[in-house]
Amino acid sequence: MSIITKNQTIINNSCKSLVKYIKVSNVSYLIVEKEDTISNTLIKHYDNRPTKEYIDQLLKIGCIYHQDPIEITKIKTVPRRVQIDKVIGKGSLLKYFFYPRVDTTDHIDFNNFNKYIIYENQYFLVVDKPHGINLGSIVDHLHNNFTSFLKDWLKKRRLNDNSDHKFNLNNPHLLDSPTRGLCVIAKDPIFLSKFNKLLSDGKVSKIYKAFVPIKENDDSSIEIKPGIYKHFMKSTSYSPKILFDEQDETNSLKECLLKVLKVERKEIYVPLGVKDVSIDLLQNLNFNDVGKGNLRKQTKRLLFNVVDIQLITGRTHQIRTQLSRLGFPLLSDIMYGGKSLNYLLTEDTDLKNYDSLHWPKMIGLIAFNLSFQCPITKEKYDFNIVNK
Template sequence: MIAPTLYSRAFRPLYFTASRTDTLGNVIFNQFKQEVPRQYIQTLIATGAVYHRSPLHTFKSLHNVPLPRRLFSPDDMVQQDAMLKIFFFPRQYPTDHVDIDRCVLFENDQFLVIDKPHGISIGPVIDNYHNNINALLQQHRSSITSIFNPHRLDFQTRGLCVLIKDSSYINQFNSMLRKRSITKRYRAFYQGPNMITPGLYTHYMKPSKSTIKEMSDTKVEGWHECILRVLESSQCTVSMPISDVEQDFLSIDMLNGNWKQQEMLVGKGINRTRHAMVQLNYVDVELITGRTHQIRAQMRALGRSLVGDRMYGGMAIQQLSNAQFNPNDQPYPHRSLHTSFIGLVSYQLSFECPLTGHQHHFSLLDSKQ
């Protein structure tokens, strides 16, 4: 395996221009003085971690230069002076915890509704075209030829999400999003001595391309208004594995499956693991506005960071069941703030189909809840 420090910091792309016209594989191989194995180069290309843009002199105007696009074959021809963008160390996300058939809750000719697990993206990410819900669906269902994603959830979040199959339905679905005629409810889990009082909460988000969103309690000129409604505040007990491995937490059902579990040993045979009972607070919230990371950022602004959400000041999920766990002692990238699990679940989704007028209602809560 190539050491990440040789060429580029992980998650950061490397740019260069082709020194001669040749195949994509040869251009990359020669750019790095034949030190990068061809097999690794082919893996990067197949992963979707290599982008290409034609030389600038081939465009009539510099005002209409397109963004680089992915290439998937090492045999694709690349012109001299073409720009290449490479993610040398694309993120590889496990999908072993994803049963794609069980994820699909509803399907018709226009759309699907899925229960997206923690730790997987809806669609491709910038450095990996695969390892996502779209790709798994198309691998398992030959009838699905294309999927569109106007409705998204964060990689770390579990819950209900609508995937569009029919391109002519996208505009109608986007119209419902703009008119806020889709009701989405989330359950947010946190630790702390004090409960959050039900009601409306308003904060203001600084316009920024930064991953971590900054909030203000008071109105700031030019900042985006963020409003959420806390519907209910309560407590629960969740059975969690005692493990240093974040992947072991990805299949936890925070909503239903662990509420009355009392066993300290769970599973059979080699899969038998020690569990601990963890007391958590939670709030059921409804978004009035819909901003990137809104719930995560507003929960931090309220002093109640989500469990597992280290990006916004939350405790590492492993620490909930093992107080001795220290994320700073973990090797990179496990000490990164980019975790795979946060205590946030989109548990309820309701909307009226603009084509049929049918009122759809989906919920992940057991009837006893």
């Protein structure tokens, strides 16, 4: 039996180091040589090192996919997620993530989860998704995301209200894990279908605040003026995304359009050593010094250009890539050349903040305004979380 990694390298059973529980990110593929259950197949493949309980947990959280051999399906198919152990036949393909990504959730206020819900009716919810958590499920985890937590909270509320109303939640919006902001979450399948049509027709307006760090006496903001900015993105399945100023000869690049509505400066006094996800960039933060002498809390004044942006097209990482292309990477957007909050807080001090070595859980991008007309009731909505 052999295992095929994403880069198609064959690793035989003699490769023992693969399963020493060192976190790896690559997906693995396994061609089954003998009919057996999924759990037994993986346990035997790894010489009995993973436990049945561990494999069951991988199944439960959606880390394992199965594809029947073409002799059975007669057509080419794709691996489908399985969440219960079952017998699979010879020639089947298993796709699995042995070490799924898990976002920490210590910054999520589960005791006051209602604060994230901006509006709710029978068809949809509008939520303020916090930084540092995926909006929906990802390929290697079904449950470690905001929508799953919201569904659990709604279930508890339903039990407390003695309600028997059942629902499924779906995400028509896409919002990156480190980005905060307003999203519609559909409760009704008819609404979901009609709202998706609104999105494709460009009839849903979303406005973002982008926070670009600047230094004292920096006049670079004159280069970001209100108006429409256009770039072209290479179509790839991976990140970071690549932008160009002009279309290529084959006309294969995707057009990226955004509109800068306004640019203003903002200063924030932030305590040294603070966690990035605990800062609300929308509020007028001004932390006062506390204590005396060596016990006095140290703060640092940070300056930002705050850019209000309306997307015209909706490409992956579009605001992040376009501002970076213009020379103005977002706060903490390391992927596109930005500096982390912790770096900005400690760059001119003798303090060593080891959190700055970690990938930030937030970036300076917030979807603060959302407006649309309900495709069912025809009621117009305009949501805003600035100074809510």
